[in-house]
Amino acid sequence: MKAALMYGPNDVRVEEIPSPEYDSEGLLLKVEVVGLCGSDIRNLTTDSRKGDYPHIYGHEVVGTVAEIGDKETRFNVGDRLYVYPAVPCLKCEYCRAGNSHSCENLRLYDQTQGGFAQYMAVPSWGVNGPNIYRIPDEVPFETAVLSEPLSSVYACQDNVNVRLGQTVVIVGAGPIGTLHATLAKIRGADQVIMVEINDQRLEESLNFGVDHTINSTKVDPIEEVKRLTHGQGADIVISANPSTQAQTQAVYMVRSNGTLVFLGGVPRGKLTDIDTNYLHYHSIWTYGHYGSNTIQVKKAFDMIVSGRIEAKKFVSKIMPLDNLFDAILSMKSGKANKVLIKPWM
Structure with missing residues (x-):
């Protein structure tokens, strides 16, 4: 698959790498659209991982289920999904108090591999978590992807x-x-x-x-x-x-x-x-302020897919994965507001 690998600050290279592996209760997501966020820009232009490279960032992800594990029963191949980037345990003190964004055991997809790639693995801990939602057929991926930035707002x-x-x-x-x-x-x-x-x-x-x-x-x-x-x-x-x-x-x-x-x-x-x-x-x-609890994630998603917030108004450009660094420069300069990346474009 094609992926944008970060080798260091301002050093982002689009390369061909093997598709990620997933476990028997997980799935492989074909990334249709991934949003470029200010935190992505900060991470990709600074020594965000203190030398632990290469790495794939990208956390505003929507896509289509390409494959499922042999024990996966929740989703099917072809399902259109919004995958919120953080998965709380729902068992710790913070989660039980309604503050799942502060979960002591919070897992993030882009700590392993994010969405600036043609495929992203969703392990069993993500599939079985609370923060994945089916996107209605009539809602474009370019709209649904705004659910993640809206969730924090x-x-x-x-x-x-x-x-x-x-x-x-x-x-x-x-x-x-x-x-x-x-x-x-x-x-x-x-x-x-x-x-x-x-x-x-x-x-x-x-x-x-x-x-x-x-x-x-x-x-x-x-x-x-x-x-x-x-x-x-x-x-x-x-x-x-x-x-x-x-x-x-x-x-x-x-x-x-x-x-x-x-x-x-x-x-x-x-x-x-x-x-x-x-x-x-x-x-x-x-x-x-940081993040969103599980109820707030769902409320933001509902606002986007219902059209209560007109998502397309916020999108300045849609660019291919090959142009990720150009997209970063465009947003940093203020010439573009929100840029979406399409890995298959």
Whole structure:
């Protein structure tokens, strides 16, 4: 099969390798579409595995069952599947408390082999887990693949309770930021403000429910947020970007007793300067968000396949696996928002 192997930071080579093996209760998935995520970009352009190469990343995966093990009974050849990338044990303390995203025994497909390949093995622990869903025949793979990025966005807003009448600031107008804008409006937010350094992305964000845009390289984003909120600041500020500087600024955009969310991961080893006195004296709730529990995974999937969120609006380009590194550069530069990869294109 064809696969994109990472040999080191910025060293991604598309090669022919054997198809992965799977156990008797597992299956072989023909990868139809895989989304390129900001975390993929960070992993593929830094020494993410500390020399443990080559490796295949890719976690936003949808595909068709190509083969099944001789003891597999849940799925059949030809089934169209959305495979969420994390599989919790459902037995540990975190899982039993409803926090399966923090599972002590969490397994991730791309720790072994991810979806930037023509085939991906789904072992028995994945097949028998809670996070695989059949895609309705009428729903294109290019739509269903947005279920994974939406799951984290849905879980975040579910957990901090974005609700009717609030002002929400989103820092970062990438795929996650624009999904946040759309969902915040669906949940009833009165005003959505987008902060970003790229004018093209700011302009595009207006198509996703954003009411006001702020280019933080041209104006003071803190003062502008205060101006738009009558000096108060936002009810909720979601920092959805990999910038420590942006995270530092986000603190001062929150109103007293508001909520500050750190969602985007920053490069390994980087630390953010946080004014804890400001958090303390303004009674600001601070929340680090990662992942989704099993119910939130399903809710996000339902929103995508039902069309409640129009997935195709978020897709800038569809590119072949051979052009994976070009896709990375396109997203990093801001010339593209969300890029999908088709391994068979």
